[in-house]
Amino acid sequence: MLRIEMLKKGRNIGALVGGVAYLVFGLLPAFYVSSHATLLLLSRLLGGPVESELLLRILTIAGTLFGLFLSGSLFIVLGAVSGTLIAYSLYHVQEFLRTLRGEVAEEKPPLIINRRANRLSEEIKRELDNELAFLKPHLQGIHGIVVIGSAAYNLNESTSDIDIVIITREDSFDRIRDVVFEHEIDISLKAEGMKKEFIVLGPEYTEELFRLSSPFSFSIRYGRVLWDDGYLAGIMKRYQASPPMPAYYFKTFYEYIAVQYYGSLTKLERDVKEKGCSISCCDDRKDCEGHKSAEMFLKVILRMLYITLPAHGYIPLTKRDLVSYVERIYGRDWADTIEEIINLSRLSHQTIYYDQYLRFKPVATALFRETLEILGRKAEVIRVLRDAANMVRGNYNKIQDRAFKECVL
Structure with missing residues (x-):
């Protein structure tokens, strides 16, 4: 700075x-x-x-x-x-x-992070002892296991997931991923205990998260480490906590926002139009099925906050932090809306109704505009926007980005 x-x-x-x-x-x-x-x-x-x-x-x-x-x-x-x-x-x-003179070269701007003591509740400890037993035969292929999010700080609610990050060795990624996938199928069939979300990362991707100072790297850094063969301690020492790099913002926009924003909003608006909804539509919700094409729309709103909040200096470690920081920056009304979106995103069937759509869309549009302001009107950003719009409209022959073309094919 x-x-x-x-x-x-x-x-x-x-x-x-x-x-x-x-x-x-x-x-x-x-x-x-x-x-x-x-x-x-x-x-x-x-x-x-x-x-x-x-x-x-x-x-x-x-x-x-x-x-x-x-x-x-x-x-x-x-x-x-x-x-x-x-x-x-x-x-x-x-x-x-x-x-x-031995002085620090340049002081980094302060980051606002709500750090807490990472302690697990007894209930979660028992849950994890049983849950992670399937990984014990495979520990030689795992660098680290970390609990992140609200469960890491004993703040989880009844609807919260237990988010578990598994960082594998380079040569074990495919094997561990398959083992975890099979386990997820087993627990989904049993439907017992608290809901778990497993995130399997390879060392190369993890390195990139820390190098770019992604908000997700902060979740790992300040999460509850259950297993570490020394890799996590090393990477945290190698990459000090600092504001996200500019490359992080573009990478997130490119991979998780541009196409998803246009696509989810277009699909949702088409659904609204086909059902002929109005402001009085679905007043009696028990007789209304709502709009079932909302899952990606809800996700992309939350993902954009992981660009705009860090740009303001806020790094959320939990969804509770997310709502709190939104209130500080955007006001109470937005915070209520984001809290509603978070609760909806935790449901297995993510359906929104027309009145919710009317509240959510201005928030999504404003966040998208702010995201573009943060990225700047660079040629690469404009190219991604054009490709995303062409992909959603079906103009596949006009897409320039190779990865987008491969996605279409």
Whole structure:
């Protein structure tokens, strides 16, 4: 952040100096050159000497002013570029001197993280002792097992899942993933105990999470570690907690938001239109099936918050944190809406009704716009937006991104 501020100041000071230098040293020469250049151009266009007519005088004045504007702009731009380069050089000299003195190079901006003691309730301990027994024969292929989310802090509610992250060794990922998948099928058939959500990660993907300082890496960092062969301790030491990298925002947008936002909203709006819903539709909900195409729509709203909240400096570790931070930034009404979305997303059948759709859509739209503001109007962002829109509309031949094309195929 210090570097960015220095570059901004350097640019602004350079532009100011360039403007002053133009007024002092460049205005008269620019006036002379602009007026003569305009007269020369007019004489060439008219094929002879320029006579003193009113129209020609106006053109001469306009050309002179245009020349003054261009030359002034050139001075200001050169000043801004020079100021930025000087500020950049000064910053690195300053950092080098700090390093020689043994000082910290640059202080990271503070992150707001609601850290708590990660302790499991006795009920969850018993649940996990029984639940994770199936992994004991496979521990040699596992780097670490971590409980994250509300269960890690004894804050889980009756509708909460127990989120369990399993980080495998490189050569064991496929095998462990298959074992976990089979176990999930078994427990879904039994429907006993608390609901569990297993997340299996390979070391390469985990490394990327920590390198980009993804909010999910904070969940692992501050979760309850049940098993670690030294890998987790090493990666946490190697990557200190810091604000998410710019690449994290684009990666999340590219992989989890762009297509999902357009697709889920289009599908939901089509469903609303087909059912001919109005504000009075489904007042008596026991006789109304609602809109069953809402699962991805709800997910993408929550995913966008994991871009916008970190951009404001907030890293949620639990859904309770998510609601609390939303209230701080966006207000109580939004917090109530997000809490409702979270509760709906925990249901096995995620159906929303028309009145909910009317409340949720403005939130989704506002978050999407804020996400684009955070990413900036970069060429790669615009390309992803176009490809996402073309994918949803069925214009597959217009898709440029290779991964999107492979997804379609």
